Amino acid sequence: MTRMDKNTVFNEVCEQLNSEGFNGIAKVLEMLMNAAMEIERAKTIGAEPYERTHHRKAHANGFKKRKFHSRMGELDLKIPQVRGLAFYPGCLEKGQRSEKALKAAVAEMYLNGVSTRKVTRITEYLCGFQLSSSQVSKVTQELDQEIKSFYLRPLEEFPVIYLDARYEKVRHGGHIKNMAVLWAVGVDNEGRRQVLGLSCKLSESEVHWRGFLSSLIERGLSGVQLIISDAHEGLAKARKSIFPTVPWQRCMVHFLRNANAHIPQKALQTPVFQDLKDLFNAPSYEMAMFQKKEVLKKYDKAAPKLVEWLDENIHQAMTFFQFPRQLWKRIRSTNIVERFNREIRRRTRVVSIFPGEKSVFRLVGSLLIEIHEEWIAGPRYLNYESIAELNAEELNYRKKVA
Numbered sequence: 001m002t003r004m005d006k007n008t009v010f011n012e013v014c015e016q017l018n019s020e021g022f023n024g025i026a027k028v029l030e031m032l033m034n035a036a037m038e039i040e041r042a043k044t045i046g047a048e049p050y051e052r053t054h055h056r057k058a059h060a061n062g063f064k065k066r067k068f069h070s071r072m073g074e075l076d077l078k079i080p081q082v083r084g085l086a087f088y089p090g091c092l093e094k095g096q097r098s099e100k101a102l103k104a105a106v107a108e109m110y111l112n113g114v115s116t117r118k119v120t121r122i123t124e125y126l127c128g129f130q131l132s133s134s135q136v137s138k139v140t141q142e143l144d145q146e147i148k149s150f151y152l153r154p155l156e157e158f159p160v161i162y163l164d165a166r167y168e169k170v171r172h173g174g175h176i177k178n179m180a181v182l183w184a185v186g187v188d189n190e191g192r193r194q195v196l197g198l199s200c201k202l203s204e205s206e207v208h209w210r211g212f213l214s215s216l217i218e219r220g221l222s223g224v225q226l227i228i229s230d231a232h233e234g235l236a237k238a239r240k241s242i243f244p245t246v247p248w249q250r251c252m253v254h255f256l257r258n259a260n261a262h263i264p265q266k267a268l269q270t271p272v273f274q275d276l277k278d279l280f281n282a283p284s285y286e287m288a289m290f291q292k293k294e295v296l297k298k299y300d301k302a303a304p305k306l307v308e309w310l311d312e313n314i315h316q317a318m319t320f321f322q323f324p325r326q327l328w329k330r331i332r333s334t335n336i337v338e339r340f341n342r343e344i345r346r347r348t349r350v351v352s353i354f355p356g357e358k359s360v361f362r363l364v365g366s367l368l369i370e371i372h373e374e375w376i377a378g379p380r381y382l383n384y385e386s387i388a389e390l391n392a393e394e395l396n397y398r399k400k401v402a
Contacts, residue, residue: 180200
């Protein structure tokens with residue numbers, strides 16, 4: 001933009017202020033932003049309008065009109081376009097972040113049960129303009145669509161998957177019922193965690209789990225070499241039906257809690273837990289099996305029901321010994337999803353009773369997506385070399401079977 005162009009903009013701004021005073025602030029802001037975007041484009045492409053220079057990196061390609069809301073009013077902006085180079089005005093990038101923040105805030109209010117009328121009043125107070133009921137509805141529809149798209153995205157190979165569930169209270173047919181919320185987390189071939197799926201239904205446990213696991217396979221889930229979960233009865237039956245040959249690791253932490261129900265005396269709790277922890281921390285499977293025999297022998301008379309239960313079930317919590325040692329601490333429990341429970345519990349405590357299935361899916365689904373995005377950008381959860389070793393072992397196993 002030439003010096004004459006800048007002076008022209010300045011003169012137009014002054015003229016606008018002289019004629020309309022503070023009432024013309026929105027128009028002044030519009031003019032200044034349009035001018036600033038043109039200046040930024042010129043700097044980006046390395047040339048002023050119609051200037052011939054060897055330093056030019058790209059070419060101006062007209063403008064794209066767009067309306068923007070601001071505290072000063074609605075702005076009619078002309079966004080400069082560039083051919084041959086990626087460009088977007090910096091001032092609008094900041095505006096877009098604010099727009100996303102506003103959208104997130106509206107969605108947050110909606111998720112927490114704030115009425116549409118209250119949302120419109122809040123946005124008018126905070127932003128200087130009012131969102132209509134239809135605009136609020138549009139935001140929530142966009143939110144629902146984003147969540148739905150995430151949980152329908154194609155999947156790939158995930159050598160390790162974690163499964164868990166919790167229950168939320170919902171209104172259904174004039175009654176308050178417990179709705180099962182199921183989710184799956186996977187670790188990919190690079191050792192990174194991802195949220196794979198979510199399902200919220202009023203359904204019989206085994207049927208719900210079977211449908212959920214089947215949906216993961218339909219979306220492309222493959223290469224599963226280990227499943228970690230608690231001993232949910234419905235999940236156990238569904239898992240055997242959908243993944244009959246995949247090894248299962250019963251969550252060690254939940255196993256220890258379950259053992260508590262079979263300890264006859266409170267005085268025995270501490271020694272029993274310590275002996276079981278020592279067993280799970282054994283340096284090898286052979287050593288763990290030796291310690292298992294010692295534990296069964298030690299409590300045979302003092303806690304016969306505990307010994308019977310351990311003898312029948314403890315092997316389910318020892319599957320991790322079959323895998324590379326570097327993975328043991330990460331694959332012997334479902335601690336990876338404990339944060340889900342904490343965050344969901346913190347948020348659902350406010351809602352208490354949900355109006356229906358969709359509202360549960362919307363809230364829990366949003367929370368899990370936030371955690372998923374943190375995981376993708378964060379450090380690896382499982383050692384990359386160990387994952388590769390695990391995949392190699394699986395490949396050799398398949399060759400032997402073939």
